[in-house]
Structures are given as structure tokens and as C-alpha cells.
């Protein structure tokens with residue numbers, strides 16, 4: 405990602421203000437009331453979207469595109485990073501509370517250790533995550549599998565008043581036995597963790613693995629084929645809280661990162677009923693179906709399509725970077741596909757809801773947050789790609805940004821985790 409010094413584009417912004425709000429006196433009055441009545445924490449940056457509806461110089465696609473980080477006029481990169489909670493809509497204050505904090509808790513020079521599968525395990529108050537399975541800098545993929553790692557939330561809590569606590573939080577390897585090969589997405593599953601494995605070469609098929617989150621980290625393969633055919637590369641997995649079924653995305657990222665053979669299945673979303681063993685397809689028509697989650701009551705499914713990201717083969721700016729919304733019907737099938745949000749910059753990858761049904765996705769500059777109507781409420785800005793993140797109970801979040809790991813404190817909490825639900 406590059407940070408253009410004054411780069412911007414306004415052509416995709418739509419003015420949605422009513423005409424009365426555009427009257428200048430009211431405009432300044434609302435700015436003033438925001439400045440004087442809102443208790444704004446020291447890490448909070450209010451952004452008025454009207455400040456960039458019209459720019460002096462709208463840069464061409466060669467300088468401002470889906471891989472460029474956009475900062476509104478007058479906001480420097482330094483300010484954007486020092487006040488990482490960017491408020492695009494006042495409703496974001498209810499999510500972040502009076503004094504949100506962001507702390508860098510670990511960093512690596514080049515190894516993308518902090519990538520995906522961010523998942524909280526309440527009994528030990530630990531958060532698990534995985535190394536990037538496809539990145540050249542990780543040396544993983546075809547040569548060797550990536551690794552699973554974990555941190556203690558007690559250690560993260562203890563440093564949350566610091567901005568940079570690198571070295572003060574232990575990042576511990578988790579030696580799954582047998583190993584989870586090229587793990588990517590994960591979630592809580594019946595008191596254990598379930599991982600989507602991307603596979604390795606032609607010999608090791610992508611699979612769903614269940615791992616015991618406590619020593620000896622024993623694993624069991626739950627599913628590794630579709631009627632005898634290898635999946636492309638399983639990417640993410642989510643449990644529907646209403647029917648307990650396992651939903652997962654399958655996409656060609658192993659192939660697009662040169663560690664899987666050419667695909668033989670469409671990129672699509674599957675449903676697995678672990679009681680009957682039935683595997684069905686609930687949605688297709690995506691370019692690169694990636695992150696997957698459900699609303700807190702399980703009635704809505706969200707799928708992030710990272711269509712633009714071809715990884716080793718480039719970035720296609722005319723392809724989707726879009727979150728789609730589906731109705732989950734009583735029988736577990738999906739209907740009513742609609743475009744929920746087109747995310748920028750980068751691509752929307754990991755996706756999770758909070759208890760109020762707001763939708764969060766890791767994108768090219770951090771974590772973006774939308775309300776259930778798809779209105780952008782705010783961002784947790786880290787100035788780089790955050791492929792995944794997750795809530796860790798009330799007021800806590802862990803954000804994976806490849807070579808950097810962050811801990812955030814805020815007001816809201818994640819949608820109830822599946823391990824807290826009765827087995828269905």
C-alpha cells in the first residue's frame with residue numbers, strides 16, 4: 405500500500421445530504437456542536453465526509469485506485485495513525501465509547517505472522533490466529549505449512565494504555581497435532597476451534613479441521629472433499645447460530661499464490677451438516693468469496709468477495725471488493741442476495757458482526773465498520789492491510805495486520821460466539 409501525500413478520489417462518493425444540511429450555517433453549527441459536546445477520546449478523529457465530496461484535484465486511476473490509501477484533505481498520515489478511530493458517522497461513538505485505545509503488541513520485520521483466523525477462546529482468555537499461508541515472505545504454501553499462534557488477553561490488557569508494546573506480549577506457537585495444513589479462517593465450534601485449511605500442492609486436499617484449543621492441541625479432520633473432488637482452497641468458516649451448521653467459502657487463493665493446482669470447482673459457499681454429513685452449495689456467482697459471517701440471530705449471512713485481489717497475479721480494479729448480504733431461510737438455504745457495501749481501499753477480507761448487528765471487515769487500511777444498512781460508520785485505521793481481526797468479548801478486539809499485531813479497546817462486543825451456544 406502506498407500513501408499518496410495528497411491523493412484522493414471523489415468520483416465514487418455520492419452526496420447523500422439533504423439540501424438543508426448543505427446550508428453553510430447549519431454545517432458549521434453541527435461541526436461546532438460536535439467539537440464542544442462530544443467527549444472525544446485522544447485517539448479519535450472525526451471526519452466530515454462533506455470535506456471531500458469536492459476535491460481541488462481528483463487524481464487519475466494511475467495515482468488513486470483500489471490500492472491507494474485515501475486520507476481526506478488536511479489529514480496527514482501521522483495524524484491518521486495517531487488518532488486511529490476515524491468517525492465517519494456519529495453512530496460510531498456508541499461503538500467505540502469515550503476512550504478507545506489501539507496498541508501495537510507485536511511486530512515482525514517481514515514475516516506476515518499475523519494474518520487470519522483470529523478467534524477468541526474464552527476458557528483460557530486467549531486469542532488464536534495464523535500466519536499468512538501464501539505470502540512469499542512467510543516461506544509457506546507449497547514448501548511448508550503456515551503456523552498457528554496465540555496470545556494471552558491478560559497480557560494484552562496490561563499494556564493497553566501504551567501505543568507501542570512490542571515485546572511485552574508473548575506470541576506463542578501452537579503445535580496442532582496432526583498439523584492444520586495452511587490454515588486460513590477459523591471460528592469457535594462446540595467448545596473447540598474449527599479451521600479452514602487451504603491444502604498444499606496436489607497431494608494435500610483442502611479440509612476443515614477441528615482443533616482442541618488446549619494441550620495437546622489434537623486435531624480431527626471433519627471434511628476434505630466434495631463427492632471425491634478436492635476443494636479449491638477453503639478460506640473461511642462460520643457457524644450459523646440458529647441451525648448449528650458449518651458454512652464455509654472455497655476460493656482459488658491457493659492457486660493464485662502458486663501452492664495449489666488449477667481449480668476444478670466453482671468459487672462458492674457451502675453448507676455442511678455435521679450430523680448427517682450432507683454438503684450443499686448455498687451461494688455462487690462470486691469472483692473470490694472470502695470472509696463469511698452471520699448476524700447475531702443467524703438470520704442474515706454476509707460474504708466478502710475479494711474479487712479484485714489476484715495476489716501473485718495483480719489487482720483488478722473493476723472486480724468486486726464487495727460485501728454481499730443474504731437472507732438465511734428457515735431451512736438453512738440462502739436467498740435475497742443484495743449488495744451490502746463496496747469496501748475501499750484494498751479488499752474486504754475477514755468479516756464479523758457485533759452484538760447490535762453492525763458489520764466489521766478487515767480492509768486495505770484497517771478495519772471498516774458499517775451499520776446493518778451498509779452505511780460506513782467508521783474505521784480503525786492502521787495504514788496497512790488488516791486481513792482479519794476479531795472481538796474477544798466485551799470491549800476488546802485483536803487486529804492482524806500481516807507484520808503487525810494490534811490490540812484495541814472499545815465499547816461494543818462481538819456477536820455471541822458459537823461455543824456459548826447449545827449444540828444443535
Ligand SMILES: *[C@@H]1O[C@H](CO)[C@@H](O)[C@H](O)[C@H]1NC(C)=O
Nearest residue numbers: 406408465466467468469472
Ligand atoms: C494505483 O495507485 C498507486 C498510488 O496510490 C500507484 O502507485 C499504482 O501504480 C496505481 N495502480 C495502477 C494499476 O495504476
Ligand SMILES: *[C@@H]1O[C@H](CO)[C@@H](O)[C@H](O)[C@H]1NC(C)=O
Nearest residue numbers: 508511567568569570571808
Ligand atoms: C515499537 O517498538 C519497537 C521496540 O521498541 C520498535 O522496534 C518499533 O520501531 C516501534 N514501532 C513503532 C511503530 O513505533
Ligand SMILES: *[C@@H]1O[C@H](CO)[C@@H](O)[C@H](O)[C@H]1NC(C)=O
Nearest residue numbers: 596614615616621622623624
Ligand atoms: C482431543 O482429544 C480429546 C481426548 O481424547 C477428545 O475428547 C477431543 O474430542 C479431541 N479433539 C479433537 C479436535 O480431536
Ligand SMILES: *[C@@H]1O[C@H](CO)[C@@H](O)[C@H](O)[C@H]1NC(C)=O
Nearest residue numbers: 691711719720721722723724
Ligand atoms: C478484470 O475483471 C473483469 C471482470 O471481472 C474482466 O472483464 C477483466 O478482463 C479483468 N481485467 C484484468 C486486467 O484481468
